[in-house]
Amino acid sequence: MxxxxxxxxxxxxxxxxxxxxxxxxxxxxxxxxxxxxxxxxxxxxxxxxxxxxxxxxxxxxxxxxxxxxxxxxxxxxxxxxxxxxxxxxxxxxxxxxxxxxxxxxxxxxxxxxxxxxxxxxxxxxTVATLIAAEYPIYGRFGFGPATGAARWNVDVRRAGLDPRAPVPSAGGRIDLVEPEGVLAVGPGLHERVRAAVPGVVSRDAWWWRTRTGVLRLDTQWTEPFHAVYRAADGTVDGLVTYDVDDTWGDAKQPHHTATVRGLLAATPDAERALWHYLCSIDWVTHVKSDLRAPDDLLPLLLPDPRAALATTLTDWLWVRILDVRAALEARTYEGEGSLVIEVADPAGLTGGRWLLDASTAGASCVPTTRSPELTLGVTELAMLWLGDESALRLAALGRVREERGGAARADALFRTSRRPWCPDQF
Missing domain, CATH: 3.40.630.30 (Gcn5-related N-acetyltransferase (GNAT))
Known part of the structure; x- marks a missing residue:
């Protein structure tokens, strides 16, 4: 090799x-x-x-x-x-x-x-990560797309939300905050979300300073709005950062668009409240989302989900497995079972034949001489690792080879009930 x-x-x-x-x-x-x-x-x-x-x-x-x-x-x-x-x-x-x-x-x-x-x-x-500006480049280095992303454009007038309803519902509240407030509560909220959602990546202090304008990358910075959602006990469960443009129709009717730079929610209540808040701002007729998971709740939070038009649907976080054993033992699985996989890595960084014993609590992954039930490249393993891709789909494409129903059993173990999500670009 x-x-x-x-x-x-x-x-x-x-x-x-x-x-x-x-x-x-x-x-x-x-x-x-x-x-x-x-x-x-x-x-x-x-x-x-x-x-x-x-x-x-x-x-x-x-x-x-x-x-x-x-x-x-x-x-x-x-x-x-x-x-x-x-x-x-x-x-x-x-x-x-x-x-x-x-x-x-x-x-x-x-x-x-x-x-x-x-x-x-x-x-x-254990892995390497990147956001691919161009799709064809990184597969030859063993990277594979591990999460997808979607953007939505909500036509507020069609959404069916009651503009007279209180936002949020009884028990919580939404407050506008300054950048210093974001720096105080944002990192802790992000850590809560990161612990619950596969694919989310860490953010350091530099990230938060540049995203709040405390540290500016260029002279084109425009100050956004920041709003936090507090639960009834005062806990900050949600944060949204957004811009609003200044657009008027010929009859002096407002046609403003609120564009979300980032929205984090640790609970469904916080997520629902923040989207409802954005759709209830006076003069705002459209809301453009940030990069969300492809199965995001946003459309179904609206009485008329068709009011949310998907404007982007694409691959996002790419992963390169550097240590098969560490990567497979780091995650949990949707069910219990064993699978013999053979991983080819032409670069020689990892690979080999492994017996995976998986469960909802974790897994062990040890070298084995047993016949493989699923044979695949390190790129394809990266696509399966966070649960977003299907081994059966890859088998149909000829990108993995299965024996004795190995692809179906891989899907039963690897795939997740909610899709992974990476909200960041780096």
Whole structure:
């Protein structure tokens, strides 16, 4: 097997292009290359440079340099992703991946990715994660889409909600808060949600500071509204951040749209109350959601679910399994049973033949010589890991091979009653 092990401490010349970790002094040039790769203005705002300076971690910001110019970028950072059952799993989060149009097809991404995944394996990370800007790129590195995402546009006038009804219902209350209030209650609420929903990833203090404008990435920041839902006992069970535009019809009728930047709810009551609140704001005729799980409650919370139009339905969080045993033992399962799986990993980071003994309380996963009941690649295992994909579907596509009903039994164990969800982009 081909190993991904690569020593990035030594610059490697690939047709005159050196691939190496950057120094902190090179962060501005690196950010210029990131912005160029994502077709943004190459001018790096002072605010963005300062903000990323706080995040700089030697060895985890990689660049490819042609002369003094950075032409490809790659970054990773430590993260936790919630497995089915609520256990946090150590992840290598990949972001800032670009290759300039002038230097494509030279193996620059492959070298950076290979080195980073090898380092993550050595650190003991169980998985790697990323949000894929383009679908075809990351499968060849063993990543697979593990969660989906949906956006909704609610026509408030058709939703059927009573604008005269109290919001929220008796027992709770909604209050507008300032960014400081969000910083006080948001992290704790997020941890409650993260412990309950597979696919949710960790947020550090930097995340909260940039999302509230306390630390600004550029000069284009506009201050949003923040509202919290408090249960009858005063516990903060929900938080929503949103913008409202200023749109009027020809007859001076308001046609404002409230666009949700993020909505977290630890209870169904909080979720219902926050959506009802957004749909009851005077002048607001449409509400656009943030990225929700594809089976989100939002449409069914409305008397007329057809008032919620799905405007986005896509893959979202991608996962790369780095340790089969650790990943499968980290989660719980929907039922009880055993399954022999054989996992192929051409990169040689993980794989092998395993006996999975699974239950609602957890699992053991040990090497075995028994004949496999399900044979699949590490990409396909990543698609199954959080419970969103079906082994039977993958078998029908020829992407897994089953013996003795292995795909159906895998679905009975792996799939979850609610779909996993990752609300964040990174």
């Amino acid at each position: 081909t190993s991904l092990r690569t020593d990035l401490s030594r610059p490697a010349d690939l047709g005159g292009t050196a691939v190496r970790p950057i120094s902190e002094d090179e962060l501005g040039e690196w950010l210029r290359a990131v912005r160029t790769g994502f077709l943004q203005s190459p001018v790096v705002p002072v605010e963005e440079l300062a903000a990323y300076g706080e995040q700089f971690e030697p060895g985890r910001f990689l660049g490819a340099f042609d002369g003094g110019r950075c032409v490809a970028t790659f970054r990773s950072f430590g993260q936790q992703v919630t497995a089915v059952g609520g256990r946090p799993v150590a992840a290598d989060a990949v972001t800032g991946v670009t290759v300039s149009a002038t230097h494509r097809r030279r193996g620059l991404l492959t070298r950076m990715m290979n080195g980073d995944l090898a380092a993550a394996k050595e650190r003991g990370d």
